Amino acid sequence: MSFAKAQDLIRLARLAATRRTGIGLDEICEEFGVSHRTAQRMTDALASDGYGLTENMEEADLVLLNTCHIREKAAEKVYSELGRIRKLKEERAVDGHELLIGVTGCVAQAEGREILRRAPAVDLVVGSQTYHRLPSVVQRARAGEKIVETDYAVEDKFEHLPQPARSVVRHRGVTAFLTVQEGCDKFCTFCVVPYTRGSEISRPVSQIVAEAERLAEAGVREVTLLGQNVNAWHGEGPSGKEWGLGELLFRLAEIPGLARLRYTTSHPRDMSDALIRAHRDLPQLMPYLHLPVQAGSDRILKAMNRKHTAEDYLRLIERIREARPDIALSGDFIVGFPGETDEDFDDTMRLIREVNYAQAFSFKYSPRPGTPGAGMSNHVAETVKDERLQELQALLTEQQRAFARSLVGTEMDVLVEKPGREAGQIVGRSPWLQPVVIDAELGDIGDIIRVRIGNAGSNSLFAESMNPHIPMREGLV
Ligand code: 5AD
Ligand code: SF4
Numbered sequence: 001m002s003f004a005k006a007q008d009l010i011r012l013a014r015l016a017a018t019r020r021t022g023i024g025l026d027e028i029c030e031e032f033g034v035s036h037r038t039a040q041r042m043t044d045a046l047a048s049d050g051y052g053l054t055e056n057m058e059e060a061d062l063v064l065l066n067t068c069h070i071r072e073k074a075a076e077k078v079y080s081e082l083g084r085i086r087k088l089k090e091e092r093a094v095d096g097h098e099l100l101i102g103v104t105g106c107v108a109q110a111e112g113r114e115i116l117r118r119a120p121a122v123d124l125v126v127g128s129q130t131y132h133r134l135p136s137v138v139q140r141a142r143a144g145e146k147i148v149e150t151d152y153a154v155e156d157k158f159e160h161l162p163q164p165a166r167s168v169v170r171h172r173g174v175t176a177f178l179t180v181q182e183g184c185d186k187f188c189t190f191c192v193v194p195y196t197r198g199s200e201i202s203r204p205v206s207q208i209v210a211e212a213e214r215l216a217e218a219g220v221r222e223v224t225l226l227g228q229n230v231n232a233w234h235g236e237g238p239s240g241k242e243w244g245l246g247e248l249l250f251r252l253a254e255i256p257g258l259a260r261l262r263y264t265t266s267h268p269r270d271m272s273d274a275l276i277r278a279h280r281d282l283p284q285l286m287p288y289l290h291l292p293v294q295a296g297s298d299r300i301l302k303a304m305n306r307k308h309t310a311e312d313y314l315r316l317i318e319r320i321r322e323a324r325p326d327i328a329l330s331g332d333f334i335v336g337f338p339g340e341t342d343e344d345f346d347d348t349m350r351l352i353r354e355v356n357y358a359q360a361f362s363f364k365y366s367p368r369p370g371t372p373g374a375g376m377s378n379h380v381a382e383t384v385k386d387e388r389l390q391e392l393q394a395l396l397t398e399q400q401r402a403f404a405r406s407l408v409g410t411e412m413d414v415l416v417e418k419p420g421r422e423a424g425q426i427v428g429r430s431p432w433l434q435p436v437v438i439d440a441e442l443g444d445i446g447d448i449i450r451v452r453i454g455n456a457g458s459n460s461l462f463a464e465s466m467n468p469h470i471p472m473r474e475g476l477v
Contacts, residue, residue, distance in 0.1 A: 045134045062100045067107035086121035112150045174446045176220045181227030189305045189372040205235045222260035231270040246274025253284045264290045280323035292332035296351030297344035328358035328432040336365040336385030338376035358403040360396045404456035438463040
């Protein structure tokens with residue numbers, strides 16, 4: 001389980017844009033923990049106005065503070081970060097340069113105009129629904145206007161998704177995200193997404209297929225379909241009949257060059273028969289599924305408004321595993337939801353043992369203003385949440401390690417993504433999303449190569465070296 005990754009998700013992210021320099025988006029993302037998808041969208045939207053990414057905040061003309069609500073006390077942290085950026089703005093002004101400050105994402109959506117009131121140095125506030133308006137907002141801000149854009153877009157916002165140039169796609173690498181769905185109608189009682197992202201909207205089949213074809217033509221080998229509730233995606237197919245995600249995956253699998261398909265994040269209620277069939281019949285659909293259950297107690301699941309029981313979830317997993325026996329499961333868990341007793345928590349631990357996860361993200365419940373959970377009376381003490389989280393994470397870590405160990409000695413196909421950290425190495429992904437370190441001699445970026453796993457580290461797998469001069473990295477699990 002990549003807890004570091006889970007924390008990245010909730011970290012404040014900073015994206016600096018400048019007209020002068022351009023560097024790889026991945027580096028920025030890894031450095032600041034920006035969600036790739038959002039950062040890509042924002043940079044794509046601004047690229048036509050001559051903005052490129054810079055590593056160096058000091059030389060930026062525009063700093064966007066991209067924010068996520070999942071983080072505790074997110075708004076307060078945004079204000080303290082803004083204090084720091086304001087100082088930078090003042091220093092730049094002394095040198096005769098103008099630095100614009102923008103706040104984007106969930107906190108921008110939720111706080112809106114309040115941000116300008118509390119942090120007057122901010123020039124623009126753009127909510128999570130309105131990234132496509134960034135270029136015009138930035139232009140107006142440059143002309144001196146203070147702007148707050150947090151209205152939900154009534155028009156089809158997918159039509160406004162910026163199309164990255166082919167050269168940009170190639171530079172980004174051989175894997176890509178493709179948004180097919182946004183928003184959520186499930187209203188889990190702990191979650192802000194239905195309020196900040198609005199109700200479910202699906203992108204039409206024709207648009208998705210066209211974008212996937214463009215990506216494939218530009219050299220992308222693996223596409224991950226994205227949506228807050230991706231398996232609730234539905235759209236009109238070519239013959240007028242409505243398609244679900246299963247049918248869409250069958251169609252995308254026909255695109256030449258696209259060797260791997262993935263999708264995330266799914267809700268157990270929306271795992272249709274066609275989607276399970278896609279797992280059975282499509283070799284391109286990778287055997288890895290992120291299917292959050294959140295808790296293992298029916299009482300808590302009901303209070304969370306998850307609309308399924310633990311038994312429903314377990315039977316579903318059974319059916320998915322029947323269809324695709326080598327599938328690895330990943331999930332999200334919340335400990336300490338209001339009213340959670342020791343017995344409820346034990347139910348969660350039991351469910352985890354029964355499923356046996358390859359990877360998972362876990363969180364202490366934290367009340368989100370405006371959600372039903374926040375108004376519940378029986379909140380769990382922080383110390384109890386801490387203990388439960390530790391216990392749960394220890395089990396999940398052990399399961400993740402056992403999964404990695406079980407792959408040592410087996411052969412698998414790896415999609416090579418980038419050069420390794422050390423000379424003579426390349427790094428790819430296993431079908432189960434683990435990084436695999438390989439001798440550079442064995443293949444090139446974009447290749448799918450068959451390797452035998454020689455060793456498993458805490459986060460990566462190491463392919464058997466064909467070259468005796470290249471040492472294996474240590475770090476046995
Ligand atoms: N408290 C803790 N975790 C939460 N998540 C969403 N809202 C909250 C909250 N209020 C977690 C869920 C979700 C993941 C993206 O974040 O597990 O699946
Ligand atoms: Fe939030 Fe996911 Fe529940 Fe929707 S399904 S409300 S996004 S946790």
